[in-house]
Amino acid sequence: MPVKPAAGRPRKERVENAAMRRRQLIEATIDSIVEHGLSATTLATVSDGAGLSQGVAVFYFKNKQTLLAETLKYHYEEYTEVWKSAVAAAPDDAVEKILAMVGADLDERICNRRHLALWNSFWGEAKARPVFAEICDTYDAEHTAVLTALCRMAEDLIADPSWNAETLAEALATLTDGMWIRMHVTPDAMDNAAGRRMVGRFLATLLPARHDQVMARMAGGKDADNPGAKAKAG
Structure with missing residues (x-):
């Protein structure tokens, strides 16, 4: 039957x-x-x-622990999609892809008051909650690996011999992490456009042969936006 x-x-x-x-x-x-x-x-x-x-x-x-862990993963997936899309859409040039990847950290879909409050809340708990630290480490490792690989492709352009691809990638990640903290703690001190200009000045100093290209892309104007439409988040 x-x-x-x-x-x-x-x-x-x-x-x-x-x-x-x-x-x-x-x-x-x-x-x-x-x-x-x-x-x-x-x-x-x-x-x-x-x-x-x-x-x-x-x-x-x-339970609450599982819900929070899944929320952190969800947010990292959203962030990862933004920076990967930016890198994929950038021209086939190492510097352009570095600019796109770092610029994604200041994309308003990711760098907005709602998301900055979330990032900083989880970061503050990561040391005390190993499950949060493990999630952060997993996603951050992929981000670091891609950014470092792109910096290696541009290493010959670094003017200061005391810098290399690894230190440049670490400095860029630290710079935008610090901006996220500052924007969260003192939101009126810096906006996304000012953050882009600061990153641009830093990179232009280390990559003087690409100074004009870097400054034009990170100036914060229409022509300097990351490829693709940017949806403003609340």
Whole structure:
């Protein structure tokens, strides 16, 4: 006797619905962290913000630790997509790709008040919560590897012999990390355009043969934007 298919929604619809609910809860988690802080964010604040029952949050994420970890992964995936797309869209030139990759750190889809609050909240907890540190290390390692590889391709252009590809990549990452912290703590001290100009001056000093190219691309004007449309985030 043939077995009848289980009643209910088609599998594709169930999968899509589950993905939508998970994203809804993760976005609500980000909102809760921005409003209440990471430690005060709970399954209750998240479910209330998402307009769902707390039972739904428990069903999809089991507990707060899992929800926070998945939120951090989600945010890193969004960030990774932005910088990878920028690098892929840049002209086939090492300096152009470096500018695109570093410029992505100041893209308003990533570098905005909401996201800066999220980054800094997780960074502040990473040392005390190994699961957060492990997630950060995994995604940061890929970013570092790509940026270092691009800097190696441009190493012959570095005018100061005390610098090499590895130190240049580390300095660029540290520079934009520091900007994210400063923009979060003192948001009126620097905006995205000022950050781009600062990165441009730094790179133009180390790569004098490409001074005009670097400054034109990082000047903050229309022609200096990263390839692709930039969607302003709140």
